[in-house]
Amino acid sequence: MLRRVKLLAFVFPLVMSASPLLAASSGEAVYLKRCAVCHEQANDRIPPRTVLQKMSSARIVRALDAGAMMAVGFTLSREDRIAVASYLGTSTIESGPPASAFCSDRTVKLAATPKTSWNGWSPGSNNARFQPGNSARLSIDQVRGLKLKWAFGFDGDVIAFAPPTVIDGQLFVGSAAGLVHAMRAKTGCLQWVFQANGPVRSSILVVPLGSEYALLFGDMTGWFYAVKAETGKLLWKVQVDTHDSTRLTGGPGAHQGTVYVPVSSWEETRSGDPEYACCTFRGSVVALRIRDGKQLWKTWMTEVPTERGKNSRGTKSFGPSGVGVWSTPTVDAERNLLYVGTGDNYSPPVTDTSDAVTALDLATGRVAWSRQMTANDAYNSGCAGQETCGPDFDFGSSPILVHAPDARELLLAGQKSGIVWALDPAKQGEVVWQTRVGLGGTNGGVQWGMATDGQHVFATVSDVKRSRQTSQTDTRRYIIDPGAGGGLTALRVADGSQEWHVAAKPCPEGAPSGCSPSQPGAVTEIPGVVFATSTDGHIRAHSAETGELLWEFNTMRDFHTVNGVKGSGGSIDGPGPVVVNGMVFISSGYPRNGGVPGNVLLAFAPE
Ligand code: HEC
Incomplete structure (x- = not known):
């Protein structure tokens, strides 16, 4: 028995390359087992096999990796995804963005000492997600007057989950x-x-x-x-x-x-x-x-x-x-x-x-x-x-490394349990304080990140309520409750006591399925202002002092994009807003976990 297994393992790769038929048959097996139930039925919403066969294999892999078929892809190995995509799709090489999406001058030049920057997950390596005034260049009054400057569409995608890095105008x-x-921050x-x-991402x-x-x-x-x-x-x-x-x-x-x-x-x-x-x-x-x-x-x-x-x-x-x-x-x-x-x-x-x-x-x-x-x-x-x-x-x-008001250093960490922890880095992470800011759960509590200026720490919670999908044709695995979840809390770094709390509003009647007030996305702070996002598609700015709403924008809509791609926004989840050099950037669209799909990067600036 052992010998036979060994022999097979040896012969298999040779056969694979020599006979496309055999490679195709494993892709066919995946198709029959995992795709046919839906794609062989007459249903307006589901493209039939003949349509899939006109798509490029690359696009089909992408649909399984991070596109419309993500929920199906979740149970497939990489090999199976590639096999089924090669079996179904064409070998057409995709041409990339059209020439009209490119700048007339494509030079990328970074200054040795940039004047403004948001580089990586947070402006600083302590991961505080606090953008100082000289790099944010946005006053509270200007935040009140933020307007959409441009939208960029990710072609063929249903999720926009990557945060931008912005250094001066790049x-x-x-x-x-x-x-x-690589694109120009001013124009996209x-x-x-x-x-x-x-x-x-x-x-x-x-x-x-x-x-x-x-x-x-x-x-x-x-x-x-x-x-x-x-x-x-x-x-x-x-x-x-x-x-x-x-x-x-x-x-x-x-x-x-x-x-x-x-x-x-x-x-x-x-x-x-x-x-x-x-x-x-x-x-x-x-x-x-x-x-x-x-x-x-x-x-x-x-x-x-x-x-x-x-x-x-x-x-x-x-x-x-x-x-x-x-x-x-x-x-x-x-x-x-x-x-x-x-x-x-x-x-x-x-x-x-x-x-x-x-x-x-x-x-x-x-x-x-x-x-x-x-x-x-x-x-x-x-x-x-x-x-x-x-x-x-x-x-x-x-974890965020921060100097508390008494100059002592603390590590602040938000957990899906709904608890914000302050640990002492000088004492091997001994707990200094802990405060509950949400209910917690699978995809509950604090998910992607908090923000702090050292005085206050700002945390949003997801606390999404979901049930298993039962529809035959909807590939999202969950149905989200449009009335439950969310909340933004400001805690004092010194002792974890609450400064203020803003409850989330339920989704309005008629909102698309997948809308939820949950707030899993990361929070961002600039002097005087906290930016938070929601699965209901909104990006909002609150007064850091009181929590008062200063500005909001609903991204759950269609957009004319600067690169000519059909663009729409949806749930905001994952990365938080990036604020730099007088502009605010956010990605919108997140069907994973049951939210609303979308494919845009949006840029805002005061008029
Ligand atoms: C539960 C039903 C279901 C299963 C199982 C399923 N699909 Fe789909 N598929 C759909 C629906 C519905 C759409 C249309 C999605 C939309 O338009 O939002 C779709 C769309 C697609 C698309 C087009 C995506 C695009 O970017 O336009 C591809 C490619 C695809 N499916 C491939 C597959 C493959 C490969 C499998 C098996 C590994 C599979 N599907 C399994 C229901 C299913």
Whole structure:
């Protein structure tokens, strides 16, 4: 038996390349098992097989990776996605954006000392998401008068989940199609595009490299890139993790020639399939030399998983697993530490590294300390709703390193449990205070990030209420409650007491399905103003002092885009607003988790 398996493993690749028929048959098998139920029925909403066969394979993979078929793609390995796409689609190479989308002068030039910048996940490496006045260049009065300047459409996408990096007048942003765009912040015209292997949702960090600059970012298939800022040419790329469900969601952090890459995965969702051997992914942080991408260290967040028995369907199960790192690591140059927030375990046995704030040595990656906030949290889509399942209380957002009003340093961390924590970095993360700002839950509580100026910390909560989708044709896996969730709270950094709270408004009657008042997106602060977003499609500005609403804009509508692509906005989730040089940028569209799709990057400025 063993010999036969070995022989097959040896022959298979040869046969694959020699006989397109066999390669096609595995794609056909995937199609029959996973696609035919919908695509072989006569239904106005579903393109039949003959229509899929006119699409390029690249577009079909994209639909499964981050497009309309995301929910179906969730249960398919990469190999199966590519197989079914090659079986169905054409080999047409896509032509890229039309010439009219490009600037007449395509020069990209970055100043040695930029006057204004929002570089990476946060303007500073402490991840406070606070933009100082000299870089924001936007007064409270100007915020009240913000107007839409331009909209850019991501062609063929249904999700817009990447935050831009903006340095003086230069903007860089990723997309679900895996295109990284260089464009002018003022007008949204393109200078170059770079095609990554998979969707790019991570924030982009610009670092000097010799006399020029490099963009550092990850994609949703585990590849990490350095691309020349001036030209969009690839400098190097490395696959930081080869697990099939690896996803680089959080953006990189950097310090003195080293870039720190957080590694997460979608295996938790994939295990909704009882035939999937759950779970073998382990979260990690990888340190790469910026010059050439050489790996300096990799620190795993759990032990190697081993076989732990079988599930009710007889599929093997593995553990420990999970503990993904979803957010940008925070550099503490003084203590030589890197702080990361970790996610839950996917399968038992549970570990004491999940749902924790962990400090790693910058030079070696050694764990200096780790403070777990929720123990016994093994959660995956397969056990959801059962008693054996943990509460899914990840840290999805970056720990923030901040000087409190009494000059003491604190680490502020928001959790999906709905609790905001203040830890003492000088005492191995000892808890200084904790305050509940939401109910918490799977996709509840604080998800993508808070903002702080050192006096106050501002947190929004998701607290979305969802039920399983039952429709035959709607591929979204969940139906969202349009009346539940959300809320923006200001806490005093000194002691965690509440300064003010603004409750979210339910979605209006007639709002599109997927509208929700939940507020999972990251928060942003400039002097005097807090920017927050919502799954109801709004971006809002509040007074930092009182919470009073200063300005709001509903992005859930169609837009004329500067690049001529049909554009629409939807739910806002994931990255928060980016405010720099008198402008405000936000991506809109997020059908994942049941929200409303969309494909635009929007830019606002005072008139
Ligand atoms: C539960 C039903 C269902 C299943 C299963 C399903 N699809 Fe679809 N598919 C749809 C619907 C509905 C649409 C139209 C979506 C829309 O227009 O928003 C669609 C659209 C598409 C599109 C067009 C997307 C675009 O960008 O225009 C592609 C490609 C596609 N499906 C591929 C697949 C493949 C490949 C599989 C199997 C791996 C699959 N689908 C499984 C329901 C399904």
